[in-house]
Amino acid sequence: MDSALVSIIIPTFNRASYIGDALNSIMVQSYTHWECIVVDDGSRDNTADIMHAICKKDARISYYKRSKDYPKGVNGARNFGIDKSKGDYIAFCDDDDFWLPEKLEKQIPIFKSHPEVGLVTGNIEFVNADGVRTGRVITQTGNHGYVFEDLLFKNRLSMITPVIRRSVIDKVGLFNTNFTLSEDWEYWRRVAYYYPFYALPDVLACVRKHDANTSLIVTNAPFEQYVLYRKLTIALLAWGEDRFTKADKQLIAKVETKRYQQLLRNHCPGVRNKLGLIFKIFRKNWREGIAFGLVSLKF
Known part of the structure; x- marks a missing residue:
């Protein structure tokens, strides 16, 4: 050693x-x-x-x-x-x-x-x-x-x-x-x-x-936070395509939902802000917008 x-x-x-x-x-x-x-x-x-x-x-x-x-x-x-x-x-x-x-x-x-x-x-x-x-x-x-x-x-x-x-x-x-x-x-x-x-x-x-500092580029804006986290999830799932079990994928989805709930709670006060974020996500990708909307309903 x-x-x-x-x-x-x-x-x-x-x-x-x-x-x-x-x-x-x-x-x-x-x-x-x-x-x-x-x-x-x-x-x-x-x-x-x-x-x-x-x-x-x-x-x-x-x-x-x-x-x-x-x-x-x-x-x-x-x-x-x-x-x-x-x-x-x-x-x-x-x-x-x-x-x-x-x-x-x-x-x-x-x-x-x-x-x-x-x-x-x-x-x-x-x-x-x-x-x-x-x-x-x-x-x-x-x-x-x-x-x-x-x-x-x-x-x-x-x-x-x-x-x-x-x-x-x-x-x-x-x-x-x-x-x-x-x-x-x-x-x-x-x-x-x-x-x-x-x-x-x-x-x-x-x-x-x-x-x-490069870290100063990071933003707390809800939409940018969502885009970055979603990109991380997509990359992880692509890497794990031949590695992850069904239970692994369920865990990733569960934690992703938890992360978005925190985003809504901490950065989107009020119904208007929540709807605004959902609309932005929907314009980016309608499937993701619907999925995020379902998360917000559970929240």
Whole structure:
């Protein structure tokens, strides 16, 4: 286990001001047997200059421009990095975030003591734009054991915390490049279908909050929430076409209904707003509009 190679994948795009912090946090890891693959998705700043200097400093770090054979976007870059990797375990870090020094040292031994586990995660803490820790910790201890049903309802993992076995990727496939939002949620669902997770109670990584966070694109508008969740469900059912049992499909449908009921309760107060959402969905797809209307009647 001490000699197990960990491949760390970092997609990057125009983050010259932050990528150095991310890589410094990896270079000081107490677990030293790793390789780091940085995949540039078309940066127009001086990311390349910074990366060439860092690669000279530490030979374990490699820098690539994403091949045109892989779709543009963060998941295309992650898939390119995975295909370039050689590790027994795969981890991810975003280009504007960073790890704490003992992250891998705490995670990797879990795989030996719990051979059934496919993914090991932990808690995150938010930092400000300057990287100063805020004390706001997001616990992920609920991601422990078989959490497929929980992940059907809500994304409960960050992207930068989990480490997964390479055999997991061999079984569930690469990231879905049709997603630019909630692309990690789509993937963790697939992993959770087959494998139990192990959640450490420690803060393992820090997420930087700044004006250019991709997460700021996410909207609470009811229709957009519906469209994204429905897209996630369709993708999951397509992936599971030859995997899911009848009971699996019934569970997915049950949780989907529960999710839409929450959407109606929290974001559509009053009959008028509910009818407005149903009408928008009906205009998008009349079958989906009818199905959502039936959900609202039950609600």
